[in-house]
Amino acid sequence: MSSVSGVFVNQRTEIERVVEFAERFGEEHQLPAELVMTIHLVLDEVVANIINHAYDDAAEHQIRVTLALEDSELGIRVEDDGRAFDPLAAPPPDLDLPLEERPVGGLGIHIVRSVMDAVEYQRDGGRNVLIMRKTIGRN
Amino acid sequence: MDIFQSTSDNVLTLTLKGRLDADGTDKLAGLLAGYIDRGERRLVLDLSQVDYISSVGLRALMLAAKRLVPLDGRIVLCGPQAPIRHLLDVAGFTSMFSIVATRHEAAERML
Numbered sequence: 001m002s003s004v005s006g007v008f009v010n011q012r013t014e015i016e017r018v019v020e021f022a023e024r025f026g027e028e029h030q031l032p033a034e035l036v037m038t039i040h041l042v043l044d045e046v047v048a049n050i051i052n053h054a055y056d057d058a059a060e061h062q063i064r065v066t067l068a069l070e071d072s073e074l075g076i077r078v079e080d081d082g083r084a085f086d087p088l089a090a091p092p093p094d095l096d097l098p099l100e101e102r103p104v105g106g107l108g109i110h111i112v113r114s115v116m117d118a119v120e121y122q123r124d125g126g127r128n129v130l131i132m133r134k135t136i137g138r139n
Numbered sequence: 140m141d142i143f144q145s146t147s148d149n150v151l152t153l154t155l156k157g158r159l160d161a162d163g164t165d166k167l168a169g170l171l172a173g174y175i176d177r178g179e180r181r182l183v184l185d186l187s188q189v190d191y192i193s194s195v196g197l198r199a200l201m202l203a204a205k206r207l208v209p210l211d212g213r214i215v216l217c218g219p220q221a222p223i224r225h226l227l228d229v230a231g232f233t234s235m236f237s238i239v240a241t242r243h244e245a246a247e248r249m250l
Contacts, residue, residue: 015161034222037191041226044160044193095231100208104201107230108194114229 003068010061045108054082076132156188159196168199180212183245187218217245
């Protein structure tokens with residue numbers, strides 16, 4: 001098991017640091033480019049959503065991101081101390097609607113659920129914890 | 140995000156190069172809004188050199204395309220690489236956009 005954590009704050013400029021964190025993890029573990037893009041995408045969606053929506057005040061808050069590799073599984077864990085919010089409670093978008101009727105929201109979490117194999121939400125001691133897993137092809 | 144434009148037969152083609160992340164999307168969305176304001180109705184977006192797109196970028200494409208519906212305009216997406224194409228599929232874009240492999244096919248869809 002190999003894992004690394006990074007702490008970020010709730011500012012939009014932090015997304016670039018989150019991306020670097022994902023890419024460094026990919027390089028250290030020699031992950032294929034498409035998997036690194038998946039990690040990048042998931043963290044971009046989840047962390048941007050927290051920064052944009054989780055906080056009721058203007059104070060600085062910490063967002064903790066943990067990436068882990070164990071055997072053939074990638075784990076991504078994101079924790080924040082924002083208001084309780086279960087992103088998995090939203091219904092999936094209706095992808096068959098024609099353009100004029102399709103709402104433009106709700107795509108981020110839908111993408112996260114689609115590119116990961118399992119996504120789980122917990123509210124733990126005043127913190128939102130999102131745990132995501134993906135089986136990867138390595139021995 | 141670098142964006143190059145060319146026009147042919149009343150079709151505006153924008154070639155996008157780089158990441159459609161939040162910053163790249165800000166740039167694209169501003170340009171698209173400006174072109175539609177000035178009367179462009181048929182747009183091809185060449186995505187062959189886009190190596191990243193998030194929901195922010197997807198949402199901007201949807202907003203521009205939605206705006207074009209009552210104006211009798213359209214956007215055709217062209218040449219996405221496999222990972223980008225996969226995300227377009229995941230987001231349900233196949234029922235909202237024409238997605239073609241080449242700019243030649245994109246031009247044909249505009250006829």
